[in-house]
Amino acid sequence: MTPTITLSPQPSLTPTYDPAVWESLPVIPAISDTVRTLYKLGQKNHNNPQAFSKVGDCETSSAFFLTDFDLGRKAYNLGQYQDLQSTIDYFAGSFGRTSLAAGPGYTASSVLSAIMSDPSQCNAGEIPLACEYRLHRPSFVLVTFGTNDYANSLSAFERYMRTIIVDSMKVGVVPVLATKADNREGNNSINELIAKLAHEYDLPLWNFWAAVNSLPDHGLKQDGLHLTYFPDHFDDPDAFNYAFPWRNLTALQVLQALQKAVTEA
Numbered sequence: 001m002t003p004t005i006t007l008s009p010q011p012s013l014t015p016t017y018d019p020a021v022w023e024s025l026p027v028i029p030a031i032s033d034t035v036r037t038l039y040k041l042g043q044k045n046h047n048n049p050q051a052f053s054k055v056g057d058c059e060t061s062s063a064f065f066l067t068d069f070d071l072g073r074k075a076y077n078l079g080q081y082q083d084l085q086s087t088i089d090y091f092a093g094s095f096g097r098t099s100l101a102a103g104p105g106y107t108a109s110s111v112l113s114a115i116m117s118d119p120s121q122c123n124a125g126e127i128p129l130a131c132e133y134r135l136h137r138p139s140f141v142l143v144t145f146g147t148n149d150y151a152n153s154l155s156a157f158e159r160y161m162r163t164i165i166v167d168s169m170k171v172g173v174v175p176v177l178a179t180k181a182d183n184r185e186g187n188n189s190i191n192e193l194i195a196k197l198a199h200e201y202d203l204p205l206w207n208f209w210a211a212v213n214s215l216p217d218h219g220l221k222q223d224g225l226h227l228t229y230f231p232d233h234f235d236d237p238d239a240f241n242y243a244f245p246w247r248n249l250t251a252l253q254v255l256q257a258l259q260k261a262v263t264e265a
Contacts, residue, residue: 019192019195019196019198019199020192020196022179022191022192022194022195022205022207022209023188023209023210023213024210025195025205025207025210026207026210027206027207027208027210027211027250027253028206028250028253028254028257029176029198029204029205029206029207029254029257030257031204031257031258031260031261032202032203032204034201034202034203035174035202035203035204035258035261035262036261036262038169038172038173038174039139039172039174039262040172041172042139042171042172042173042174043139043172044172045171045172046137047137047138047139047171047172047173048136048137048138048139049139049262050090050091050092050093050094050139051091051093051094051136051137051138051139051140052091052094052138052139052140052141052142052255053094053097053099053101053132053133053136053138053140053141053142053173054066054097054099054101054102054141054142054144055099055101055102055111055129055132055141055142055143055144055145055164056102056106056142056143056144056145056178057102057103057104057105057106057107057144057145057147057148058103058104058105058106058226059144059147059226059227059247060099060102060106060142060144061098061099061102061103061104061106064227064229064244064248065244065247065248065251066095066096066248066251066252067095067096068095068231068232068248069088069095069096069232069248069252070092070093070094070095070096070097071096075232076231076232076233076234077232077233077234077235077236078234078235079233079234079235079236080234080235081234081249081252083256084249084252084253084256086256087252087255087256087259088252090259091255091259094136094138097136099132099136100117100118100121100122100128100131100132100135100136101128101129101131101132103116105148106145106148107145107148107149107152107157107160108145108146108149108157108160108161108164109152109156109160110128111127111128111129111132111164112127112128112129112160112163112164113127113128114126114127116128117131118131121135129164129167129168130167133168133171133173138173139172139173139174139262140173140174140175140176140255140258141168141173141174141175141176142176142178142206142251142254143161143164143165143168143175143176143177143178144178144180144208145157145160145161145164146179146180146190146191146194147180147182147184147225149190150184150185150190154185154189154190154193157190157193158193158197161177161193161194161197162197165177165197165201165203169201174203174204174258175201175203176203176204176205176206176254176258177194177195177197177198177203177204177205177206178194178205178206178207178208179191179194179195179205179206179207179208179209179210180194180208180209181208181209181212181213181218181219181220181227181243182218182220182224182225183218184224184225191209195207204254204257204258206250206251206254208246208247208250211246211247211250212227212243212246212247215228215241215242215243215246216228216241219242219243219246220243227242227243227244227247228241228242228243228244229242229243229244230242230244230245231245232244232245232248232249233245234249
């Protein structure tokens with residue numbers, strides 16, 4: 001029998017916060033006891049402790065997002081962040097993986113629809129999220145939706161996100177919810193909702209918005225949609241004027257926090 005976990009909000013040793021003030025929340029979250037409980041469930045389900053998945057839109061499926069860290073040390077320079085090399089080594093193989101639950105134009109509903117699955121790798125009727133989890137067996141997942149969801153109702157986005165969260169937690173995959181750099185909806189309601197869901201389920205909130213909000217044009221290209229790019233050379237001060245180095249650096253720091261929380265507990 002597959003182990004299960006109660007999916008209602010759970011107590012945590014980390015301080016609670018008000019998701020309505022999500023702008024002031026730290027970029028890198030504290031890791032709660034709920035995460036440790038989920039991780040242990042995942043180990044009983046034979047998830048790979050050293051694997052994570054990327055679930056999201058084109059900026060998540062892009063080769064710019066984390067891929068360099070599976071290409072060897074000539075592809076990146078950690079600069080003053082040399083402590084992250086052990087995390088890169090720990091999660092090797094996940095950075096450059098082509099996720100079956102991320103793609104251009106994807107919304108939160110895309111990974112819940114079997115018609116979006118890759119028929120060459122997924123079973124008949126299997127949704128992309130379940131296909132990715134079955135084949136990769138991750139312990140963690142970076143969930144990065146919202147940019148393409150602005151045209152849909154907020155209630156629909158919430159419903160799809162809750163399904164992603166619950167389906168992940170049921171199999172012991174720890175969802176990390178990320179805020180987005182843009183404000184296509186005009187009132188930041190999507191980021192506030194993402195923070196609310198992270199708080200309700202006691203999950204890590206990667207507040208990426210806070211990392212890039214002070215950059216020129218909030219780290220966005222002229223289309224107000226795509227992130228600005230610079231190579232992952234964290235020894236170069238110019239890198240930190242662009243969004244993707246911040247995205248990759250802070251993603252590594254989130255993964256480092258998760259690694260430490262579950263291996264040092």
